[in-house]
Amino acid sequence: MLSLSRCTARSISLRALRAHHTQRPPLNSVTEHDLAHFAKFLDPPAILSTLPPVSLPADELDQFNNDWMGKYHGSSTTVLKPKTTQQVSEIVKWCNERCIGIVPQGGNTGLVGGSVPVKDEVILSLANMNKVRSFDPVSGILVADAGCILQSLTDYVAPHNHIMPIDLGAKGSCQIGGNVATNAGGLRLLRYGSLHGTVLGLEVVLPDGTILDQLTTLRKDNTGYDLKQLFIGAEGTLGVITGVSILTPPAPQASNNVILALPSFKNVLPLYEIVKRQLSEILSAFEFIDRTAYDLAVKHGQGRALSDQEVEGAECFVLVETSGGRREHDEEKLADLLESLLEAEKPLINTGVLAQSPAQFASLWALREGVTEAVSKEGKPYKYDISVPLSTFQEVVDGTREHLRSKGLLGDHAVKHVIGYGHVGDGNLHLNIVAESYTPEIQDALEPYVYEVVASHRGSVSAEHGIGAMKTHALHYSKSDVSIAWMKKIKDLFDPHGIMNPGKVLE
């Protein structure tokens, strides 16, 4: 009896492991016939194509075909820019019937190659869907088109004394739909939690063109399966998000920040414990930058450099932000913290620089937020956005540097820098390898090395940027075979023709 049940369990799990996508028809390229159909319901400016009769030069589509890092390149002939959910539905329905792949595109700031085609799929840009639909200043619930730029939503709610629950360095370009599709984390996650909690409802066009209206503004709704959660972080593989309902928190009455210079990475964790204990409810960010990341930010003009004296002997930096209800109370707490840190018998920090004005506050944040941009100005970045136990952050960065050195790949003509920075409070390390150019040698040296290190710490290969095209082959380092098999079943159920963002998330 025992052996029979074992045998049954084994056969079920093997079946699950072997589960592949159902047989799909091959995807088709867009033709003039398709353009003629789109022209029936889209205005001429909403159709950008290199095909006749539009016949734009190919470089007019460069900004849509190439990703933010210049690492991933598609060869789409056609970008569509609908203005309404109904138009999105018409496009998707047609593409599904014709088996044409679709790449939903927001601000194209994604860092894993998810927002550009792998071949010549249609790019469906949400840029023209950029209206706020409603805002309730009492509840703080905002309902907006998916194409609204994050910064514009921040500006919209600010006069009502609210803030967006999410903030990130790409806020001037990324869209709320893209944020939801990638389940972006960013700089406020420590305080306001993930989008799985703050997104209250979504409007989604499903792969057959059906409009799924779950744009609820209810904070509590326990009526069975919470379908919207499936689209948060699905990276456009299950449908096109066209509308978002999101809870915006009240703006803090007082925000302050301080940058702390540490002599050793070893001090980061004990420091985090003390900061959490002393600042408690007003702590809103605890961000880490190693010395090389700081130097690159300064070199590329991100934020105000600290003085030579302030950075002397610093191996890394921590930016602490407080957000609270009473300025005097918060300033007192922060000043007490600094004093106790500096006067400790064995100080964990060398020094701390407290912002004294809104301009200084912004400038200290720019040092941290600007690292991503600085890195891309310095060279070609290989970006690994991983979750590993906090205590292993530095070990992972140093280990990667040594690994590259052992392969003879460290130096001005190959890898220029290996840096670590990130959201310590969320256990999320950005490991960046800045190279002179993208080469197969560096790629082979980094993968699967980095993923194996992550797996050895039972971490995640993607803490917040997603899987995109970059990590489809690495998903198994963080997800079990059974999980992947069920992800494939869900994909097949929603998108049997495989038109939605092909080649992303799942192989």
Ligand SMILES: Cc1cc2nc3c(=O)[nH]c(=O)nc-3n(C[C@H](O)[C@H](O)[C@H](O)COP(=O)(O)OP(=O)(O)OC[C@H]3O[C@@H](n4cnc5c(N)ncnc54)[C@H](O)[C@@H]3O)c2cc1C
């Ligand atoms: C300087 C900089 C800093 C960054 N900092 C952070 C950070 O702190 N935290 C973080 O998590 N990320 C960060 N990112 C990555 C990126 O900004 C986020 O992933 C962002 O959420 C992507 O939004 P987007 O509108 O640009 O989406 P895109 O890049 O256009 O698309 C990203 C993915 O979402 C899909 N998608 C886009 N819109 C839709 C839609 N309406 N419906 C369905 N699918 C859609 C795309 O197909 C693609 O797979 C940063 C990027 C840069 C350049």
